[in-house]
Amino acid sequence: MASPTESICKILTLLKRSRDFQTKVYQNQSSGQSVSVFYIESLVDIDMMVKYLYPYLIHYPFTSLQHLADVLPLEDAHLSSAPRDVQQKLLEGYLAIQLIEQDDLVLLVKAQKKIERTLTIPEVEFSVVGPKESFIESxxxxxxxxxxxxxxxxxxxxxxxxxxxxxxxxxxxxxxxxxxxxxxxxxxxxxxxxxxxxxxxxxxxxxxxxxxxxxxxxxxxxxxxxxxxxxxxxxxxxxxxxxxxxxxxxxxxTLVEFFSSFEDYFSNWIIASFFRLIRLFSVAFSILITPIYVATLNYHYELIPKDLLGTLITSRKEIPFPPIIEVLFLELTIELLREAGARLPTKVGQTIGIVGGIVIGTASVEAGLTSNVLLILVALAALASFTTPVYKMGNTIRLLRFPFLLFAEMWGLLGVAFCFCILMTHLLSLTSLGRPFLSPLFPPRWGDWKDAFIRLPFSEQAKRPLSLRPKQPLRFNSDKAKAKRDIENIDE
Amino acid sequence: MKRTALLWIALVAALLSGCLRKEILDDISIESAIGLDDAGASKIRGTVLIPIYKKEETTNKTLTSVSISVNDLLEELQHQASEPLVNGSIEILLYGKRLAEKGIFPFVDHFHRDASIGTGLYLAVVDGTAERLLKGHYGRQGNAIYLSNLLKHNIEQRDIPKTNLHLFLKAYYADGQDPFLPYIRRAGKNVYIQGIALFRGDRVVDYIQRNDLFFFKILTDAYTEGTHTLRIDHNLYISIKNIATSRNISFSGSQTQPHVHIHLSLEGVVREYKPTPFSPSIRPLIERQFEKEIKKKTSELIKRFQQQQIDPIGIGEWAKSHYRRFRYRDFYRRYRDLPVHVTADVRIRDTGIIE
Amino acid sequence: MSLITERSKISPFMVFYIIMSMQIGVGVLGFQRIIAQTAGHDAWISVLVAGAGGHLILALMYWILQKANGDFIHLHHQLFGRWLGNVLLLALTIYFASMSFVVLRTYIEVIQVWMFPDLRTWEFALAFLLLCLYITRNGFRVVVGVCFFCLIIPFYLLFTFGSVLEYTNFRQLLPVLDHPLPSILKAAKEMTLTMLGYETILLFYPFLKNGQQSSKWGHAALLSTTLFYTLLTVLTLAYFSEKQLQRQVWATLTMWKMVEMPFIERFEYIGIANWLLVILPNVCLGLWCSSRLCTHIFPIQQKYALLVITCICFAAIIAVQDRTGVNTINEVISKVGFYFLYAWIPFLAILTYVRTKRRDAQ
Structure with a gap:
């Protein structure tokens, strides 16, 4: 093991290889002592250094580093002799002050340059009502x-x-x-x-x-x-x-949590529950509608009501491809538009989405490449997949329909049911931090349903979700919470 | 994990290797109606109706062939079709009069056996040939939808008793009931319902004409909404709407000597009364008159059934659920002379918005 | 006995879902004809009788399990010795495995008749068994989860029978008890295959927290199943005429043909596809039970036992070619199941009783 002094020296020499590592030597005017200051220029707030540190270094008659640390009006100033600590702190934007050259004791002063953006409104999880702060990078x-x-x-x-x-x-x-x-x-x-x-x-x-x-x-x-x-x-x-x-x-x-928008808590419980159910329905719709289209058109024409039969046949008559190719073509087009929209700057992206959607959609129907019924279904399915409040879940849902399509092509509705079973098993075997992912569906905890598919009023939410095994299961005393009176009645 | 992934890949590969036979909607000829006629020498002439869907209007295409069985016939017709014929969406099956009088069961059974055919489709007997009827051109939605809608609304709101493939077979297999089917004919550019064809087993033995349909329906089925015009005397007419009926068949006497009581009750609203204005005072009169008419007409019908030794009402089935250890054979041995007593109870509720 | 950790145990009320999902299987699609053959329009009484018998046997099973400290396998070893016990358990293993096999083979038969005449048996069987393997390898909890969802999700199918009500005639059920008691009892016996499934409790009992508490859920499941079957039987008897029903191999599916919705013209296709979910727990739990037995007979890990049993099932499914084969196997399993429940379980109960008496005397 090298001695600490050597180590600190070594660290400093290592750091010196970077051009933005600075070593400054000052002469204290009271004691005449020379002080070396080390820092990484790009990390350090020079303003702060000039304003608060230099006056002390140059004019204040300190006797030791400890003395200096005590008088400095800065957030953090401490002595250290551990080379690891010194290295890490320097890399975080501290200054290292050394009295005697090659000493094993340095004073570390916090002088980080703080560059961060201001708080903005949430963009991914935007809500019309409710707080408008979102996290930033700090x-x-x-x-x-x-x-x-x-x-x-x-x-x-x-x-x-x-x-x-x-x-x-x-x-x-x-x-x-x-x-x-x-x-x-x-x-x-x-x-x-x-x-x-x-x-x-x-x-x-x-x-x-x-x-x-x-x-x-x-x-x-x-x-x-x-x-x-x-x-x-x-x-x-x-x-x-x-x-x-x-x-x-x-x-x-849990899975259900991914379909609950935080805005649900800001509106009346009936409205919130309605929107949650709509969202769950739209997820099912988004995943299943094109596979069902493929399955029905490929194998189960008997299922189609007689009044719809004519509509479907006339719309598909000119199409040269089997349904699966037609569906894949449109689904991939939608994915392309989405991806292109996401990669481009916001305004251009929107334009691409609208123009691309309309132009490609109309043109492909007119050219007889896809049927207009399918175009409606695919567009609706894409729309439905965007109702998912969590972005990552939305991506998952868009991808999920492809295995379903494959099975629908193979076995029709039976394939859809089969794929559903695979999905169900996969979800059942999933855990989040070791807790079942499908809770409160399975294991069934009926009590937790109050805030899953629907959201009951706050007065019914006295119990914390059981599946989290909270140490303190009650949020508030629900008996107290229910006592509400009108002003006129208080006197009675 | 790797092993499971391998398994799934193996699975998908295995499955993709063998695909099922597809019936892609626009690559098949969907039959929407089939008509069968007698072609002599124990052969049948089959006509298949295929709708050609277009944006504005659906047109009809028919294919005809002669063969010995339905199965053979459909195979034969494939030779004439540019796209495979499939029969999962048949709306209506038609049987020509001559065939129906010879027996239709073999030609119903085929459709019943086919898993892709529903049991809610209509069956009808055609006055004349089914081929001629199917070759007409009715309505904008194609002949099959036209015909099935024709029957549908007449069943739901008018005087045709409920009927479809399932009910036909149910009656056919039941020992205590005989089936019946609507009897239709083509007249120029139109199709109209002529009456009901009554079966003994699977052969048509009698027809009920249009003016008896009302009484036949209240005997075999129940009205939920319907209209009937009663002619009280020479030029006095009353039209009754929103008719709701119910029937009850009860028995008295031992199983060997049963007496049948049929009770029919009817409720309705007066819609039109000619030529004098309707007044509440004549309501009881009309009610009695109506009851008398019902009694008379239904008794006549039942007599006729007994003469023909057929039981479209299903009296035998009612008797079966009344008597323990019931024996159909004994019951029908005495059927011709069975005492049947009809009672009716008519109530006219109100007179609409005009008094 | 391998140790079962507290975390992998399941709540006693899950027994309700397991037993019910196990009891409702491919039999539902066509059991009516068989019982109506002997009991005619009184067949629904036979269903109730079979249900009552089931309750009796289930109670007996719980009693045995209580006496055996929940370990049915160990009980066999205690009563018959290591060697004979193993032989008996092996028979039981084959029984459970063949139950999975029968269910799956019958279902494939249904698909081939009703949906895809050219579906290759091995193709579907392979995919289905791989899915089952995937489920069972994830452990008992996932199997239970599958049981739960596969009971809840197809539940809506019950409402579809509402639209056949228009064509039912409940007078056909009269007069009640028109058939002699022996034929009603015989029909009740025929009903056993359809009602089989609750005997799996013998094997998954150790996985329950508070096993004995689950008995009320077990009985509740049996009761619900019985009521469900009774309801379906009553509907079927009112929908078909008697001789017509005799010609329906799959009466339930034929009834679905009449169901019509604004967006679906023919419901039986949806029903058959949905039935995949219904038979999934049947096959999975059967495989799981037999593999669990295997681990106690042979020195083999459960996952390898599962693999072996699945392979055997697969081979058996390919070997059975036509409907007569399927029917024969159905009959055999029905008989075996009947004697297992109504002869073997009471016999075990008597043995257990004698043994406890003797031990108490000592």
């Missing part, structure tokens, strides 16, 4: 946004560093006393065993710590809404926030 700000909403001593934040190169800061947030410790342990244990070099975003974490990596389904919910995070923390879930990512992860999650 972990501290994000934590602030959450903590502001849960000003409780029980809100616990565990900090980790992941990524051998990126050293990304990562916070595991939960409410102590509500969240099931087993869930918290699962998250922490999985995070601690992450082996990866460069963790850029929370979606990296999802892919590394999820239960089944080969599944199409996202097994942790990601959200950009601090209000949503606060709400699910209060339910007893665990959130993971990653520095540099404007998305927090929430687990354990």
């Amino acid at each position: 972990l501290e700000t994000n934590l602030h946004l959450v903590r502001k909403r849960i000003p409780s001593e029980r809100l616990t934040v565990n900090l980790f560093r992941v990524g051998s190169l990126s050293q990304t800061k990562l916070a595991v947030v939960y409410v102590d006393g509500i969240a099931d410790p087993e869930n918290v342990q699962t998250v922490i244990q999985r995070i601690q065993t992450i082996e990866f070099d460069e963790v850029i975003d929370s979606s990296y974490i999802v892919q590394i710590i999820c239960d089944n990596r080969h599944s199409l389904f996202p097994q942790l919910l990601d959200t950009e809404r601090p209000d949503r995070v606060a709400a699910v923390l209060a339910e007893g879930k665990v959130a993971v926030m990653v520095d540099g990512s404007p998305h927090a992860l929430i687990g354990p999650t």
Whole structure:
């Protein structure tokens, strides 16, 4: 083992290879002592250095580094002799101050340059009503946004560093006393065993710590809404926030949760329930409609009502392709439009979508490549898939229809049922942080249905979801909550 | 994980290797009606109706062939069709009068056996030949839809009793009931319902004419909504609508000496009364008159059934659920002389919006 | 006995779904003809009688399980010794495996007759068994999940029978008890194959939290199934005339032919496709039970046992070519099932009773 002095020296020499690593030597005018300051220019807030540090370094008659640390009016200034610490802090934007050259003791002063965008409105999970803040790329700000909403001593934040190169800061947030410790342990244990070099975003974490990596389904919910995070923390879930990512992860999650928009909580329960049911219906519709079209047209003409038969036959008469090719052609066109729209700047993207959709759709019907009935179905299916509030789930749903199409082509409706069975089994075997993914459907917890397919009024939501095994199952005293009176009646 | 993936790949590969025979909607000729006629020498002449769908109007195409069995016939017709003929969407089966009088069961059974054919389709006996009827051109939606709609609305709202393939077979197989089918004919550019063809077993033995249909329907089925015009005397007519009927058949006496009581009750609304205005005072009179008419006409019909030794009402089935250890054979041995007593109860509810 | 962790155990009320989904199988599509052959329009009484018998046997099973501390397999070893016990268990293994096989083969037969005459037996059987393998390899919890969903999702099919009501005539059920008691009992015996399935409790009992508490759910399931079958029988008897019913191999499917909706002209195709979900738990649980027995007879892991049994089932399915073969096997399994339930279980109960008495005396 090299001695600490050598190590600090070594680190400094290593760092000196970068051009933006600066070494400045100053002469204190009171004591005449020479002070060396090391920092990485690109990480350090020079303004702050000039304003607050230089006056002290040059004019203040300090005797030791400790003395200097005590008087500096800066957020963080501490002494360190551990080479690892020094290296890490320098790379985070600290200044290292050395009194005597080659000394093994340095003073580390925090002078990070803070460049972050301001809070914006949520774009992916936009809501018409409700809070309009969304997470940004800074972990501290994000934590602030959450903590502001849960000003409780029980809100616990565990900090980790992941990524051998990126050293990304990562916070595991939960409410102590509500969240099931087993869930918290699962998250922490999985995070601690992450082996990866460069963790850029929370979606990296999802892919590394999820239960089944080969599944199409996202097994942790990601959200950009601090209000949503606060709400699910209060339910007893665990959130993971990653520095540099404007998305927090929430687990354990369930399939149903992916179809509940957070806006549901801002509207009346009947309306919210209605929209949830619409969304679930549209998911089923989106996945199944084109496979059913293929199955019916290929094998089960008997199923078609006699009044519809004429419509379908006339629309398909000129089409030279079998239904499966026709469907694949249109489905892929829609996917192309979506992908092209997503890759282009917003305004161009929209134009491409509209122009492409109309032009290609109309032209292909007129050219006799696709039938207009199918065009309507595919467009509706695409529309329905966009009702999914969580973006990643929407992608999954769009992909899911292709295996269904394959089976429908092979075995007709029987194939659709078969593929459904495969999907069902897969969903049954999925877990999120070790908890069943299909809960509260299976294992059936009827009590949790109050906030699954429908959302009952808040007065009925006194119990936290049972499937999360919260330590404190009651949210509030529901007896008290129900006592409501009109003003006139109070006097009685 | 790798092993399971391999398994799935093997599965998909295995499945893709063998596809099922497809019946793609626009690559098949969908039969919508079949008409069968007697062609002499125990042969049948079959006419298949294929609708040609176009944007504005559906036109009809017919193919005809002669063969010994339905199966053979349909195979024969394939030679004439540019696209494979499929029979999963047949709306109506027609039997020519001559064939129907010889027995139609072999030609119904074929369709009953075919899993792709529904049981809700209509059967009808044609006055003349089914071929001629199918070769006409009625309506804009094609002949089959025209014919099935014709029967459908007459069953739901007018005086044809409920009938379809299932009910025909149900009556055919039942020991205590005989089937009946609508009896239609082509007249120029139109088709109209002429009456009901009554079967003994699978042979038509008698026809009920149009003016007896009302009484036949209240005997065999129930009205939910319907109209009937009653002629009280020479030029006094009353038209009754929204008729709802129910019937009850009860028995008295031992199984060996049964007496049959048929009770018919009817409720209706007066719609038209000619030539004098309707007044509440004549309501009981009309009610009695109507009851008398029902009694008379239905008794006549039942007599006729007994003479013909047929039982389209299903008195035998009613008797079976009345008597324990019932024996059909004994019942029908005495059927011709069975005392049947009809009672009717007519109630005219109100007179519509005009008094 | 391999240890079953608390986490992999399931709640007692899941027994309701398991038993019910197991009892409702491919038999529903065509059991009416068989029981109406002997009991005529009183067939629905036979269904009730068969249900009552089922309750009796189920109660007996729970009693045996209680005495055997929930371990049915170990009980055989205790009562008959290692060697003879293993032989008996092997017979049971074959019984459960052949139940899966019969269900699947009959279903394929239905598809071939009603939907795809040119569907190759091996092709569908292979795919289906692979799916079953996928389900069972994921453990008992997933099997139970499949049972649950495969009971809940096809539930809506019950409402479709509402539209055949227009063509029913309930007077046909009169007079009640027009047939002699022996023929009603005989029909009840014929009903056993359709009602089979609750005997799986003997094997999955150790996977239940509070096994004995589940008995009320078990009985509730049996009752629901009985009521369901009774309802269906009553509807069928009212829909067909007696001789007409004798000609319907799959009466339920023929009834569906009449169901018509604004967007679906013919319902039986939807019904058959949906029935895939209904028979899935039958096959899976059968395979699971027999593989579980295997692990206790031979030194073999459950997943390998599953693989072997599935392969044997697959071979058997290919071997049976025509409908007569299917019918023969159905009859054999029906007989075996009947004697297993109504002879073997009471016999075991007597043995257990004698043994506990003797132990108490000592």
